[in-house]
Amino acid sequence: MSQTESHDDGHHGLMVKNKKLLMWLFLGSDCMFFGTLISTHLIYRKLHPEEFDPTQLFSLELTSFSTFILLMSSFLMALAVSAMHKGEMKSFRRNVIGVIFFGLIFLGCQVYEFAHFMHEGLNLDTGTFGSTFYLMTGTHGVHVAVGVFWLISMLFYSQSGKMEAHKSAIDVEAAGLYWHFVDIVWIVIFTVVYLIEFIA
């Protein structure tokens, strides 16, 4: 009869941490969520291609720039998580500030883009294109904003002195997973919503 210690250290059985498994499951669910939004957009683009010509309105340069920014923020996030695992709080904080900064730039680009589009007459209720485009990219933007808010809270918490690297590493990793997911959703959106429209 073997005797094992029973600890509540956040993981058992398969030795995967509870919070990490939770976040991956949530992200799997979020795939369906964004899948619905993106496919609604694509369905309406396929049904009514002549309803709107986004090539006149989209600025691929701006969107490529914001895509690049988000990808780089993902890189910094990976470094932040890595720093946390190594217990290097200063490096962690620097990288998180970088992620927040880049995230805010991305959001700024989105806001600018939306404002520009609305000025040019593309509103939420402009046919199906306006509806699907704004809901899809808007939902993504809200996800980014929630992520930024989460990271800012984490930054403040790390500066309060209460944050211990080995206990909080899992929380930082979860935040990192969320942030990367938001990035890969944008990769999909950039290609199938923006780039595709420009193929001759």
Add this chain to the structure above:
Amino acid sequence: MSTTHTTEVINPSVHNDLADLKPEISDLGLRRPDHSKNVIIDWMTTVDHKKIGLMYGAMALFFLLVGGFEALVIRTQLMVPENDLISAQRYNQLFTMHGTTMIFLAIMPLNAAFFNFLVPLQIGARDVAFPRINAFSLWAFVAGALVINFGWLLQALEMFGLFTASGATAGMNDFVPAMGWFGYAPITSTEFTGAGTDFWIMGLQILGVASLSASLNFIVTIINMRAPGMKMMRLPVFTWMTLIVSLLIIFAFPAITVALIQLMFDRVFGTNFFSVGGGGQPILWQHLFWIFGHPEVYILVLPAMGIVSEVLPTFARKPLFGYAIVVFSGAVIGFLGFAVWSHHMFTTGLGKIATAAFSLLTMAIAVPTGVKIFNWVGTLWGGQIRFHAPMIFAIGFVWMFMMGGFSGIMHSSAPADAQQQDSYFVIAHFHYVAIGGILLAIVSGIYYWLPKMIGKMWQGNLNIWVGIFTVVGLNITFFPMHFLGLLGQPRRTHTYLSGFGWESYNMVCTIGSYILAFGVLLLVVDIVRCFRSKQLAGNDPWDARTLEWATSSPPKVYNFAATPIVNARDGFWADKYGPENRKLGEVDESHGIHMPSQSWMPMIASAGFIPLGLGLSLMQAGVPFMGYVAILGLVIIALGISLWALEGPGGYHLHPKKESN
């Protein structure tokens, strides 16, 4: 470790495990509500899966009666042709709310009650992976139930001339949802329905959040928190079904979440997702709804199958026949359930290829279902059958669910379905699987597990009468509906003209519904009698097979004094009757058991859903300042979640005395 079967008197000295503990201070500097002497505070801040399960169950049973009452009014209206008991609008509201209530407020939380109570016990754990999220799911469910039923209050005010709609839905005074539980576009646009639709949208979204968070919790719990030796293929089938259902929920709900958001945007911001004038396609709603809706019906039925898979082996004193194939079939049903959604849409002009594909896939789903039925029969074959209450209802499930399955397979043929769609035939089909299947299985589960939950044993033989009245009532109500459907009576019409040959069938159906209602009433009486029973249940009144029966009745707050080490499937049975090497072991817990702390934060966070949901819906009804109320709701949710994160998980240690188990 072996167990004795004496019924225990509750030992007062064992109860004092918790009495000497003082609550601690959280990371926020506030006192945690642990070990409260105040019963109300204790239940409101609980994170104990058993208490949460009981609360889900109590609320669900209440809503089962509400939904049943709504059905009785419907049936009474339909008793004779051209009846004027209720108006057409009221009728629409009743069938909408009956469906919504039964699915989201009765069956799903009844399933949740069983998941909550049983899963940690069955896997040998002390609680779920995230106890506070578990509490959050419960209170979010309460918030959603409130929001979705709030319209009744407004409707009553409207009937007395005290309230009319203005603003976005001016002129439309349907405050209770009236567009069917599936809310097809375009009737759900602001052109055709009033604030009732908004209450429905917001209520369902909140209920969706509750279901999603609970399911994520259960998946992590089942994968990560199993006792040593509890391999996946040693899990009780009920726990397997919980896992599959939870996966279904997290992958199916996003579709309806997005569809509801799109509908809300159409109604509030004038977008064109389903609005034909702007290029929208109402059929998209149907697709998105049923991409959710079909997995949803498997979400409803798989737990029932899990319950039956526990009850039949216990009362046949035989292991489940073909355990692995039963589990695998459940998984296949779940997975295939995502591939058949358009069988609800055969009459919408999908095209030949799509229709054929969905038809074939639907027929395919019958295969694993049939496999399960054969395995259940195989379990009974050659067993020592004991006809206690749980067994009676479980056998009733097998028979009645099969009948529902037969009409289902008839639907899977698209040409046949072209006549049956939107007729009473469909109503017959799903009520056979829902009442004959799901409800009977749930009643079986109640008879089986209530003694474990409350420590008291059932009294007398009322269960036989419950069974007779419900099964007879069910059949008298819904069997004639097959004929009504084939004779062409359409669904969702508040009355019908005489001369179609429908009159006598409808009268019979209505009489049957009252018989069924009486059966449910007897169940309520029996449950009350059990609560007042003086006879203690003891640990293992049924001589059962799975780990939950190794605990006291009701189980201690910490479930197991020492976490068991499992060496076989049906570990408790093996411990009682098996060879030495298959008995249960024990983990060394001498350093104490870690228990999660209680908390106010889940309730605070989910309380914010009420102003959010009501605010948005009332705003649509034209009530001023409601937009601010909605924003306030968001703020409360955000605040609750922030405080939740900041207070830290806490936790305390217990050193339970060794019980003579």
Add this chain to the structure above:
Amino acid sequence: MSDTKHMSELDVLKTENDRYYAFVNLALILAAVTGIELVLVYLPFPSTLIFTVLISLSLFKFIGVIAWFMHLIYDKLILTMAFGTGMVIAFGTYTALLFLLSGEMVAPQEIPGR
């Protein structure tokens, strides 16, 4: 990060430092691929070819971020299965839906005034 708490401090440092190079490389590749995509849409190649290349590049970026930044390649299979199930169901369902709602099945758009 693999989840055993039995790794020593030195092991943790070594693993993380090794991964640093993977992260940098991936970040550079991602930036380059984004640039390529931007240029690609303006090039005079057949649209089917550009479409295929774009999708492939996106898929590469997608998998790159998941595998390396999100550590899936370093982690237990169960996590890949958890996420993968969602992806497969989403991809399958919505591909089917796109085919179901293609042009001929749906009545033409009626825009008042046009």
